[in-house]
Amino acid sequence: MIQLKLSTKGRYGVSAMFDLALHHGQGPISLKSVAQRQGISEHYLEQLMGTLRKAGYVKSVRGAQGGYTLTKAPAEITVGDIIRIMEGPTAPVDCLLADTENNKYCVRAGHCVTRGVWAKVRDSIDAVLDSITLADLANEDKS
Amino acid sequence: MIQLKLSTKGRYGVSAMFDLALHHGQGPISLKSVAQRQGISEHYLEQLMGTLRKAGYVKSVRGAQGGYTLTKAPAEITVGDIIRIMEGPTAPVDCLLADTENNKYCVRAGHCVTRGVWAKVRDSIDAVLDSITLADLANEDKS
DNA sequence: GCTTTTCCGAGTATTGCGATAGGATTTATT
DNA sequence: AATAAATCCTATCGCAATACTCGGAAAAGC
Numbered sequence: 001m002i003q004l005k006l007s008t009k010g011r012y013g014v015s016a017m018f019d020l021a022l023h024h025g026q027g028p029i030s031l032k033s034v035a036q037r038q039g040i041s042e043h044y045l046e047q048l049m050g051t052l053r054k055a056g057y058v059k060s061v062r063g064a065q066g067g068y069t070l071t072k073a074p075a076e077i078t079v080g081d082i083i084r085i086m087e088g089p090t091a092p093v094d095c096l097l098a099d100t101e102n103n104k105y106c107v108r109a110g111h112c113v114t115r116g117v118w119a120k121v122r123d124s125i126d127a128v129l130d131s132i133t134l135a136d137l138a139n140e141d142k143s
Numbered sequence: 144m145i146q147l148k149l150s151t152k153g154r155y156g157v158s159a160m161f162d163l164a165l166h167h168g169q170g171p172i173s174l175k176s177v178a179q180r181q182g183i184s185e186h187y188l189e190q191l192m193g194t195l196r197k198a199g200y201v202k203s204v205r206g207a208q209g210g211y212t213l214t215k216a217p218a219e220i221t222v223g224d225i226i227r228i229m230e231g232p233t234a235p236v237d238c239l240l241a242d243t244e245n246n247k248y249c250v251r252a253g254h255c256v257t258r259g260v261w262a263k264v265r266d267s268i269d270a271v272l273d274s275i276t277l278a279d280l281a282n283e284d285k286s
Numbered sequence: 287g288c289t290t291t292t293c294c295g296a297g298t299a300t301t302g303c304g305a306t307a308g309g310a311t312t313t314a315t316t
Numbered sequence: 317a318a319t320a321a322a323t324c325c326t327a328t329c330g331c332a333a334t335a336c337t338c339g340g341a342a343a344a345g346c
Contacts, residue, residue: 006261007333007334007335008334008335008336009334009335011257014257014260015257018256018257028291030290030291030292031291031292032290032291041335041336041337043336043337043338044335044336044337046292046293046294047294047335047336049292050292050293050294053292053293060291060292060293061291061292061343061344062290062291062292062293062342062343062344063289063290063291063292063342063343063344063345064288064289064290064291064343064344064345064346065290065291065344065345065346066290066291066292066343066344066345067291067292068292079257079260113161113280113283113284114154114157114158114161114222114280116283117157117222117271117272117275117280118149120271120275121268121271121272124267124268124270124271125264125267125268127267128260128263128264128267129260129264132260132263137256137257137260140256140259141256150302150303150304151303151304151305152303152304171322173321173322173323174322174323175321175322184304184305184306186305186306186307187304187305187306189323189324189325190305190325192323193323193324193325196323196324203322203323203324204312204313204322204323205311205312205313205321205322205323205324206311206312206313206314206321206322206323207312207313207314207315207319207320207321207322208313208314208315208321208322209312209313209314209321209322209323210322210323211323
């Protein structure tokens with residue numbers, strides 16, 4: 001019903017990365033424990049972590065006592081990084097994306113006027129998401 | 144594939160209202176002409192205009208030579224007004240909405256920390272959308 | 287060798303989007 | 317009065333994506 005909304009991919013991704021940030025420096029953290037603490041399906045979270053691993057934000061250790069660790073310090077990973085990996089570009093409409101066939105829409109009268117609106121929305125979203133790091137969230141949690 | 148995205152309801156709604164703003168003061172504008180100028184399915188646009196009519200942003204005149212007119216001056220209608228009507232509240236996650244059963248998610252560890260992030264995103268989106276009126280778009284189109 | 291864990295691909299139920307269809311009603315025009 | 321133009325209303329429907337679930341293979345500590 002409500003659009004302009006994050007899917008669980010983005011939400012769970014941020015929650016899981018936040019959880020890893022809280023345990024940063026404690027060795028590999030198993031997805032089982034992350035899933036339990038954050039209230040996420042473990043099997044589903046596996047898929048999401050695969051995306052984050054391929055993007056280079058986490059590394060994994062297989063086998064018993066294995067798990068995931070952040071590849072960078074929590075202060076060097078922003079919420080925007082995670083959202084963009086999990087949900088793709090944060091453009092509110094397709095025609096703001098890189099030039100593709102989608103740009104056919106932009107020849108429409110009126111559309112290119114409203115296009116400026118969507119660009120401003122995108123920029124303001126990115127500004128907020130890029131201003132918050134995992135370290136900020138971890139600090140907020142402790143206080 | 145891409146979330147945090149507007150559906151066509153919001154985009155078409157803004158485009159149609161922008162079109163009505165361009166023709167404000169010229170009597171009822173038929174959906175047929177709006178749909179042609181903006182490149183929207185006429186029948187689908189009917190449904191969207193029904194939503195805007197029930198919300199009081201446009202009034203309709205039935206019969207031949209009928210159509211739609213804005214109920215307020217273009218300067219008094221913001222893009223945010225239209226988006227909120229067409230897409231529902233612009234909250235990126237459910238738990239930011241008014242207290243409902245959705246708040247069950249908020250007892251989760253970590254979630255209430257990330258909740259602050261989503262609130263900031265929502266506020267920045269609203270600030271942008273509420274700062275732009277249909278008159279702004281119409282002026283931009285003429286220049 | 288057993289258990290724990292990541293890794294991988296497939297399948298699936300539900301949902302919402304983006305229409306389309308068909309008609310009923312209203313009103314200006316001829 | 318007949319016609320055409322337009323809004324209004326309800327229903328349906330294909331498609332794609334979401335949010336999982338399932339089953340198992342592979343790796344590594346114990």
